[in-house]
Amino acid sequence: NKGAKRMILRVNLTTKKISKEPIDEKILDQFIGARGLAAKILWDEVKGVDPLSPDNKLIIAAGPFNGLRTPSGGKLVVAAKSPLTGGYGDGNIGTMVSMHLRKAGYMAIIVEGASDRPVYLYVDDDVVQIMSAEGLWGLSTFETEKRLKQVHGNVGVLSIGPAGENLVKYSVVISQEGRAGGRPGIGAVMGSKKLKAIVVRGTKDVEVKDRENFEKYTREVFKLIPTLPAYSFWIRQGTMATIEWANKNRALPTRNFSQVKFEYARTVDGYAMEAMKISRRGCPNCNMACGNVVLDIEGKESELDYENVGMLGPNTGIAFLNRVAHINRLADEFGVDTISLGAVLGFAMEAAERGALKEAPKFGDYEGALELTKKIVFRQGETGNLLAEGVKRAAEQLGLEEIAMHVKGLEVSAYNCYIYPAMALAYGTCAIGAHHKEAWVIAWEIGSTPMEDSSGKEYVMNYSPEKAKKVVEQQRIRGGMFEMLTACRLPWVELGLDLEWYAKILSSIVGKNYTLDDIYIAADRVYSLVRSYWVREFKGDWDRKMDYPPKRWFEDGVDGQHLDPERYDELLSEYYKIRGWDDRGIPTEETLRKLGLDFVVEDLRPWLK
Ligand code: PTT
Ligand code: SF4
Numbered sequence: 001n002k003g004a005k006r007m008i009l010r011v012n013l014t015t016k017k018i019s020k021e022p023i024d025e026k027i028l029d030q031f032i033g034a035r036g037l038a039a040k041i042l043w044d045e046v047k048g049v050d051p052l053s054p055d056n057k058l059i060i061a062a063g064p065f066n067g068l069r070t071p072s073g074g075k076l077v078v079a080a081k082s083p084l085t086g087g088y089g090d091g092n093i094g095t096m097v098s099m100h101l102r103k104a105g106y107m108a109i110i111v112e113g114a115s116d117r118p119v120y121l122y123v124d125d126d127v128v129q130i131m132s133a134e135g136l137w138g139l140s141t142f143e144t145e146k147r148l149k150q151v152h153g154n155v156g157v158l159s160i161g162p163a164g165e166n167l168v169k170y171s172v173v174i175s176q177e178g179r180a181g182g183r184p185g186i187g188a189v190m191g192s193k194k195l196k197a198i199v200v201r202g203t204k205d206v207e208v209k210d211r212e213n214f215e216k217y218t219r220e221v222f223k224l225i226p227t228l229p230a231y232s233f234w235i236r237q238g239t240m241a242t243i244e245w246a247n248k249n250r251a252l253p254t255r256n257f258s259q260v261k262f263e264y265a266r267t268v269d270g271y272a273m274e275a276m277k278i279s280r281r282g283c284p285n286c287n288m289a290c291g292n293v294v295l296d297i298e299g300k301e302s303e304l305d306y307e308n309v310g311m312l313g314p315n316t317g318i319a320f321l322n323r324v325a326h327i328n329r330l331a332d333e334f335g336v337d338t339i340s341l342g343a344v345l346g347f348a349m350e351a352a353e354r355g356a357l358k359e360a361p362k363f364g365d366y367e368g369a370l371e372l373t374k375k376i377v378f379r380q381g382e383t384g385n386l387l388a389e390g391v392k393r394a395a396e397q398l399g400l401e402e403i404a405m406h407v408k409g410l411e412v413s414a415y416n417c418y419i420y421p422a423m424a425l426a427y428g429t430c431a432i433g434a435h436h437k438e439a440w441v442i443a444w445e446i447g448s449t450p451m452e453d454s455s456g457k458e459y460v461m462n463y464s465p466e467k468a469k470k471v472v473e474q475q476r477i478r479g480g481m482f483e484m485l486t487a488c489r490l491p492w493v494e495l496g497l498d499l500e501w502y503a504k505i506l507s508s509i510v511g512k513n514y515t516l517d518d519i520y521i522a523a524d525r526v527y528s529l530v531r532s533y534w535v536r537e538f539k540g541d542w543d544r545k546m547d548y549p550p551k552r553w554f555e556d557g558v559d560g561q562h563l564d565p566e567r568y569d570e571l572l573s574e575y576y577k578i579r580g581w582d583d584r585g586i587p588t589e590e591t592l593r594k595l596g597l598d599f600v601v602e603d604l605r606p607w608l609k
Contacts, residue, residue, distance in 0.1 A: 004067065004204035005105040009128060011121060013193050014054055014113030018128050023107050030596060032506075032519070033063030035483035036526045037108055038079035038090055043533055043600070045110075051083035051185070052167060052192040054114035060101070060158070060198065063486040064509050067102025067206035068214075071221045071501075072488035074098050074284025078158070082184035083192075084169040084340075084390050085409035085433050087534040092437070092483060093173060093181025094283025096156030103202025111195060120159075120197040122152065125204065133196035137165060140333035141174035148199050159197035160187045161335030163377045167191050168388045170340035170411065174332055178281060178291055178303030183337045184410055184432050209511025217505050221497070225288050228495040235280065237270035238290030239306035244269045246310065246415065249446055250558050251423075253315040253416045255363050256346035257405050257550075260416045260558050264319035268309050272321045283488060290490065296326035304328060307436075310414030311342025316349060317363030327373060334377045340390060343411035344376065345369050347391050347404065348383070356398045359383040405550045407434035408534075412550060415442050418558045422449070422467035424549040425571050429471060431479055431530045434549070438479030439471045440493065463567040468574035480523020481516075525595040527579065528587040532600045535586050535607055542607065544585045547572055582609050 006028075008021045031040050038061040049055035058080050065073035076098035082089025101109070104125050111121070118133040136144050141161040148157050156175070163171035164187030171187030172180045190196075208214045225231065233241070243265060246252040250260040266272065273292055281303060282289025296302045302325035312331075313324040331338045349369075352360035359375075360383065361368020375384030386394050391411050395404030405412045410433020417424040426439035436442075449462060481502060482489040491497040499516055507514045535542045553563045576583065580591030589608050592600050601608070 002204050004103050004202065004206050006107045007105055009106045009109045009123065011109065011111050011128065011130065012113040013111060013115040013119065013130065013195065016130055018130070028107075030522065031526060032484035032522050033107065034061045034077040034486040035079070035090060035479075036522060037061045037063075038077050039088065039526055039529050039533065041108070041110060042079065042081060042088060043529055046081050047603075048537065049081060051081045051086065051189065054112070054193070056081050056189055056192070058111040058186070058189050058193065058195070060097070060109040060111075062098055062101050062107055063484055064506060065485040065487045066098040067202070068208065068509065069285055070218055070487060070505060071225065072283065072286045072288070072491055073485070074286065075486040075488055076101070076181070077483060077486055078173050078182045078186045080186055080189040081537065082186075082409075082432070083167070083188050084185040087408060087432070087537055088530045089182070089184030089186060089432055091172065091180075091182035091184070091186055092486065093158070093175055094179045094286075094488065095158060095175035096284055097158050097175060097198065097200050098156070098486070099284050100156040100200040100202040102206045103204050104200055105202065105204060109198065111193060114192060115194040118194050118196050120148070120199060121195065123198070123200045125202060136196045138162065141335045142177050142333055144197055145175070145177065148197060152199055152201065155199050155201045157197055157199050159335070160190045160195075161333055163334045163336035164188055164191035165196075166377065166379050166388070168336055168377060168379070169390045169393075170337045170344075171335050172337045174335050176281075177301075178293075178332055179283065180332065180335075180337065183339060183435060187335050208509050210508040214505065214508035217501060217508060221501050221505075222287055225491060225495060225497065228497065230495045231288065234288060234290065234494050236274060238292050240270040240273045240292060240304060240309065242306040243309060244271075250419065251416050251442060253310060253346070253405075253412070253414050255317050256315060256343075256350040256403060257412070257416050257552060258350065258403075258556065260418065262314035265314065267319045268313040268321045268324055273304055276321060286488065288491060288495065294321065294325050296329050297322040298326055300326070300329055302326065302329035303332070307414045308338040308342075311339050312345070315342045315346040315414070316369055318366050318369060319364070323366045327369060330370070330373060334373075336377055339413045340411040341373065341376070343391055343405055344387050344394070345372060347394065347400075348372060348387055350403050351398055351400055354400070356400055357383060402551050402555065405434075405552060407549060408546055410434050417442075417549060418553050418556070418562045419461055420445055421461055421463050421563055421568060421571060422470060424553055424563055424568065425467060425575060426471050426474070428547040428549050428572065429475070429575055431527060439474035440478070441467070441470050441474055444470060463564070463571050465571070465574045468571050468578060471575060472578045475527060476520040476523040480526060481519045484519070484522060484526065521595070524579070525597060528581075528591060528595050529597055529600065531581065531585065531587055532592070532597070532604050536603055540607070542584065542586065544569075544572060544583065547585050
């Protein structure tokens, strides 16, 4: 097959203009791909706009690992200015689109403007068309993908469901009935453009500069993965093993994070899942597939992960996996983020308990949670409409900020951090708001840092500067390397695959020698660019409090223990120092120039010290 080019595909849904632009190779040198590319495009092109207006842009960005048979390299970044947070927003999704996009000859798609009628984008190698989606609007993501595959055959599909159509601020993009991406409302950005789906077929060969070494390294890694010691348990439980672990370590979000252990954890943990499991699914090119499929209470398939279950189960007080699995399946069909949905439901339940919200169920009320989920997705009534805005806005309106579990507007994922300052810092400084994806330091924090026992209390952890260092270190790998390549980080996180493999494979693809340190410098560049984006979009309203975890972790507690605000603040200063950011968390001019981000300086000038 002909070689695939590396173009940017630009589609304007207002004017219907479609154009293809060669990618600037210097940008790939500096930013490697995917998240790096998306951050650069957003910086250059999306400035000061309303995230749900036609001026926002949806970026679908691939990296050098995509389109090739790279280990667990079937991931893709979806990004935009976030309607949930108002800052940089992206997500990572396992999908065949990652393969097809590169094989069709594109590194990224930029969708701008907005259509006045529902449409989908169809990319078939060089042929690109905007097609009517009148008959698809209102359908679930599963039905949408099924119909599009009936029409177009062997393609990759990204789609939104009713949540994205109704502009639910935490709606996501779904692919392959159980893969989701774009927690900060990337689904709503598609909805605002009346873009129901993106369908891609690519048939060309993606260039590899050093084919011999590429084949050698990837063959070795694929062979190595099933031999790693953690593999056999991983394919049994996948991320679901974390329920038991988080419960034991007092980190399980329970009843809107007010508790750290769930008395019914056994009914929703990895063993409960194993008893119900009917099959395993995965992302493209993965030989350690972790998508555990069970049947829900209605006998329908549902693919479970730790975050989904932790947030829709313990955090809402709902026991029994078949019920949690049903809400999880609905979330995928509707295209709404399970983490934020679980956080919103838990918040609403506590608000009801406090008498601030009338139409909300009690903790543990499965039927009530189901009904409320539908109200949110379809924005029915005052309560549904309010909760569709996310925890931050709902809490502001109800005067309940002390129980609102979010950072920068993005709901906290499933780690409860009253006694875990490093993990709290990871949430505080994550590039998109409270997500564990950038630095999952809690396992390290529990396993390898000394307990502080001066008060005689067993569970108080320390605030050593090592923790800030560890957060940055993990951000470089997880939020940096894996998001730029794009490849799944789980072979490394869960099985301990040596990171050197990634540098070797990358070098063989691009024909330039990359060390891990080279990749980490690019990661630092992306972090400072993304931080600059937040500062620019928030204008004068930026300060270090934006990097604080939720208030609740400073106030309530585990056996009376909670985070200490002063010591957290010191840890944050340490983090800023390592990053080369000033005491407000803004990159200094020196840091920007050192990282080759000179183009940022003028825009950021009003806020530079
Ligand atoms: C990710 C976030 C996560 S992180 C989970 S479960 W996790 C939730 N999954 C959702 C879902 O499912 N349905 C839904 N409607 N909403 C959901 N929201 C939540 O989204 C996912 C895996 C997992 S399972 C994790 S940790 C790893 N994440 C990776 C990442 O971020 N980057 C990377 N390079 N590799 C990763 N590997 C793992 O991928 P967001 P997926 Mg995801 C159904 O989307 O926005 O990044 O938030 O992609 O293909 O579903 O794989 O215990
Ligand atoms: Fe996808 Fe799981 Fe494989 Fe990662 S380990 S690529 S999330 S199936």
